[in-house]
Amino acid sequence: MEILHAFFVAPFVDMWEFPVFLVEVVIAGLLTGVMYSLVALGFVLIFKASGVFNFSQGVMVLFAALTLVGLIEHGVPIWLALILTMLVMIALAFAVERVVLRPMVNQEPIIMFMATIGITFFLEGLGETLWGSNVKRLDIGIPSESFEFHGVLLNQFDLYAAGIGAALVAGLAIFFHKTPVGRALRAVADDHQAAMSVGIPLKTIWIIVWSVAGIVAMVAGIMWGAKSGVQFSLSLIALKALPVLILGGFTSVPGAIIGGLIIGVGEKVAEIYWGPLVGGAIENWFAYVLALVFLLFRPQGLFGERIIERV
Amino acid sequence: MSNNEGLNGDVLLDVNNVSLSFGGVKALEDVSFDVREKEIRAIIGPNGAGKSSMLNVINGFYHPQEGEITYKGNTRKQMRPHDAAAQGIARTFQNIALFKGMTTLDNIMTGRNLKMHANLFLAALHIGPARREETEHRAYVEHVIDFLEIQAIRKTVVGKLPYGLQKRVELGRALAAEPDLLLLDEPMAGMNSEEKEDMCRFILDVNDEFGTTIVLIEHDMGVVMDISDRVVVLDYGRKIADGSPDAVRTNKEVVDAYLGVAHD
Amino acid sequence: MLYREAGQFKTSYGADQAMFPIVQDRWFLAGLIAIAYLVVPFVASEYWLQAVLIPFLVFSMAAIGLNLLLGYAGQLSLGTGAFMAVGAYSTYKLATAFPDLNIIVVFLLAGVITAGVGLIFGTPSLRIKGFYLAVATLAAQFFLSWMFNKVPWFYNYNPSGTITMPPRTVFGVMVTGPAATAEARYIIALLLVTLLALAAKNIVRSHIGRSWMAIRDMDIAAEIIGFRPMQTKLTAFAVSSFYCGVAGAMTLALYLGSVETEAFDINVSFQVLFMVIIGGLGSMLGSFLGAAFIILVPVFLTNAPQLFGISMATDLQKHLEIMIFGSLIVYFLIVEPHGFARLWQIAKEKLRVWPFPY
Numbered sequence: 001m002e003i004l005h006a007f008f009v010a011p012f013v014d015m016w017e018f019p020v021f022l023v024e025v026v027i028a029g030l031l032t033g034v035m036y037s038l039v040a041l042g043f044v045l046i047f048k049a050s051g052v053f054n055f056s057q058g059v060m061v062l063f064a065a066l067t068l069v070g071l072i073e074h075g076v077p078i079w080l081a082l083i084l085t086m087l088v089m090i091a092l093a094f095a096v097e098r099v100v101l102r103p104m105v106n107q108e109p110i111i112m113f114m115a116t117i118g119i120t121f122f123l124e125g126l127g128e129t130l131w132g133s134n135v136k137r138l139d140i141g142i143p144s145e146s147f148e149f150h151g152v153l154l155n156q157f158d159l160y161a162a163g164i165g166a167a168l169v170a171g172l173a174i175f176f177h178k179t180p181v182g183r184a185l186r187a188v189a190d191d192h193q194a195a196m197s198v199g200i201p202l203k204t205i206w207i208i209v210w211s212v213a214g215i216v217a218m219v220a221g222i223m224w225g226a227k228s229g230v231q232f233s234l235s236l237i238a239l240k241a242l243p244v245l246i247l248g249g250f251t252s253v254p255g256a257i258i259g260g261l262i263i264g265v266g267e268k269v270a271e272i273y274w275g276p277l278v279g280g281a282i283e284n285w286f287a288y289v290l291a292l293v294f295l296l297f298r299p300q301g302l303f304g305e306r307i308i309e310r311v
Numbered sequence: 312m313s314n315n316e317g318l319n320g321d322v323l324l325d326v327n328n329v330s331l332s333f334g335g336v337k338a339l340e341d342v343s344f345d346v347r348e349k350e351i352r353a354i355i356g357p358n359g360a361g362k363s364s365m366l367n368v369i370n371g372f373y374h375p376q377e378g379e380i381t382y383k384g385n386t387r388k389q390m391r392p393h394d395a396a397a398q399g400i401a402r403t404f405q406n407i408a409l410f411k412g413m414t415t416l417d418n419i420m421t422g423r424n425l426k427m428h429a430n431l432f433l434a435a436l437h438i439g440p441a442r443r444e445e446t447e448h449r450a451y452v453e454h455v456i457d458f459l460e461i462q463a464i465r466k467t468v469v470g471k472l473p474y475g476l477q478k479r480v481e482l483g484r485a486l487a488a489e490p491d492l493l494l495l496d497e498p499m500a501g502m503n504s505e506e507k508e509d510m511c512r513f514i515l516d517v518n519d520e521f522g523t524t525i526v527l528i529e530h531d532m533g534v535v536m537d538i539s540d541r542v543v544v545l546d547y548g549r550k551i552a553d554g555s556p557d558a559v560r561t562n563k564e565v566v567d568a569y570l571g572v573a574h575d
Numbered sequence: 576m577l578y579r580e581a582g583q584f585k586t587s588y589g590a591d592q593a594m595f596p597i598v599q600d601r602w603f604l605a606g607l608i609a610i611a612y613l614v615v616p617f618v619a620s621e622y623w624l625q626a627v628l629i630p631f632l633v634f635s636m637a638a639i640g641l642n643l644l645l646g647y648a649g650q651l652s653l654g655t656g657a658f659m660a661v662g663a664y665s666t667y668k669l670a671t672a673f674p675d676l677n678i679i680v681v682f683l684l685a686g687v688i689t690a691g692v693g694l695i696f697g698t699p700s701l702r703i704k705g706f707y708l709a710v711a712t713l714a715a716q717f718f719l720s721w722m723f724n725k726v727p728w729f730y731n732y733n734p735s736g737t738i739t740m741p742p743r744t745v746f747g748v749m750v751t752g753p754a755a756t757a758e759a760r761y762i763i764a765l766l767l768v769t770l771l772a773l774a775a776k777n778i779v780r781s782h783i784g785r786s787w788m789a790i791r792d793m794d795i796a797a798e799i800i801g802f803r804p805m806q807t808k809l810t811a812f813a814v815s816s817f818y819c820g821v822a823g824a825m826t827l828a829l830y831l832g833s834v835e836t837e838a839f840d841i842n843v844s845f846q847v848l849f850m851v852i853i854g855g856l857g858s859m860l861g862s863f864l865g866a867a868f869i870i871l872v873p874v875f876l877t878n879a880p881q882l883f884g885i886s887m888a889t890d891l892q893k894h895l896e897i898m899i900f901g902s903l904i905v906y907f908l909i910v911e912p913h914g915f916a917r918l919w920q921i922a923k924e925k926l927r928v929w930p931f932p933y
Contacts, residue, residue, distance in 0.1 A: 122901030
């Protein structure tokens, strides 16, 4: 009886009695969610354009952050470091396309997924070899003081992150739907062979997409890295992006955003209000279980397309 | 013509007022026809007429919004594919739905699926009933393989076979199930005339030797006229003719929609 | 010349369906097994037994489990580590609660319990496929890891949180616990592996195996010709989890002796996945080859530099290891998606016509 009360009543009472705290928790969750969304966005881009679920997006986030930090530590001014990192990510995109994607054009999706797992491990090892494996500080000059707003405690950095995330998403949405390149990308996502047969250069498209994903990874890497230091758990974020994609649908940009926000808030709220009851660390599995429950009722996610099977 | 013309028995399958749509697209509209035991019934019509959809409805893969199917005396609105299979309906597919990773032998063995009652533990030990069952079914499958003259490719992985042979293996898989009703979706598509002759021969033999009722979708008019007892013509999801091949061939609507006129 | 089928005619379907229809294969395998049981325990050093052979057997078991699920039934699972954990913790609880229960029975029961858990976490596969299913299995991985960590009942309220296998004997010989010799543990592991691998091979070439492969290759067609997807997938999850559970039991009882939850985390799931991919999806032999490879590479990297007179820092080694794995995976998936097993098959085919080129 007491347990039932503790689980089903007390947390809600808590929320009701201290609304300001609830708002702060939700906002913290939303801001973490924005970070998740940024990473998930990279996945969606590549999946939309090439049908490949790129597990290595997470490690690219890390790699981008590491490169940036490494350059800054060597005395390169920030603006130059940013540009160089972008070039590195684009070069990486070229390399991946040449070495991995091209030889695997006709393989089934699951094989390609596993290939991206291979890329992940390779890049992880490479990153560690090049830049070492201690945690690094990343400071690119975004202010990070906290301030109060109508009684709620907010943090400047988090707001900047949200703003940059939103801008990035808006930019990408325009890119996809208003430009010819964007249209070509959508064609490729639909059917490689058909796209090729109308003259769309598959290779170029892939390089563009992976480069964009690389840049998104860089932004995500900067945000995460500046907030919690650049370290290897960053690559575990790839795994966290999966539930986000489940919720939002693998092919939807707005889905990735909303999915990220829902996961972010859900996780935080669950941890703060129910965590203490079960010894904490709910954050480890909450997102996945939520995704699982979702999958059982709506396999295509909130915004994904329903798959009609024809025989 | 099959040997059973005029001697056909009771109605095995009765399709009544079946309508099927996907979203806004009407695939089938108020279609009715029947199929008698032991006959060879052809469904013809232009592309997109709903022929494959009709087979899919009979098979339980698509569920019609309206209408009913009566099979072996049981009327039902819809059934699940494996129930259809359990009741003796087997089929082949337009785009070959073989298990590409398995050998010919294994593929045809899967056709025996419903007759096998494998027990996990006995299978793991490969003794007694599990072993005997495997050997018995293997014997029947070899019978089918002999019938279709594909002994040489028994152990070849199906994905490596040429198109014509794959179609034959698929027919073998359907036959292995010892069906009462065999649905063939464009069995001759993509074949040259020699292969078509062989396939015709197999179909007629199946009908003759095993007494299997056959419904087939086919575009080659020569084949249709030669081997079928009766023909149903679909156009834009509706039935526009139903009768003997000769009657259908001279039906004006059918000629307009599909066959065209021979220019002398 | 030496290796050919000419002259080996089968006179019954039973003979044709035998596991190793080519006589030379049978002799080879018999020889290998004989060496494994009779020669190795006397010849192998402690290091080789503890660091190479025993983990090889343990991971072969796990790889077989995952291969059944992924290679044969086509269901992607990233929860292998968690299922091994279920096996390990079940073994611990059973062994401590029922001290008189024979240890082999305990292992098998642990497998059955894991099969049950596998059934539960496999139910989503009825509605979802591919990557989506992978996420569902991740839920299993993270949730179960967390559960074994946080719920003290699982580790008998031990403050350190680790579980240690109590000593047990078989026919009077100590096989678990600190007093058990590496040879004894090796023999028990070998016994389990040979028996269960045989069972797996039988299952795979039976009707059940065919139903798995049918669902893997084309699940819609499979359903249309009468296979029941639900039963097929659940059977695959159950059997696969059984094997992973036994592997986990072996990890605790025969390999490490004591274990914390980190021993079964997501990295283990990936490790076993790599074994199955590199070894060969859908191949029993592949499971063994993959396990051998993944276990030997670190051993090689640890010892090779000394052989060449160079010294390498341990963390550099680790990084190189990861890089090598990653590139090998990509390499194999490009060049030979069917892994080592296929390369072995190709070698055998070349051998059949040797000394002729084709």
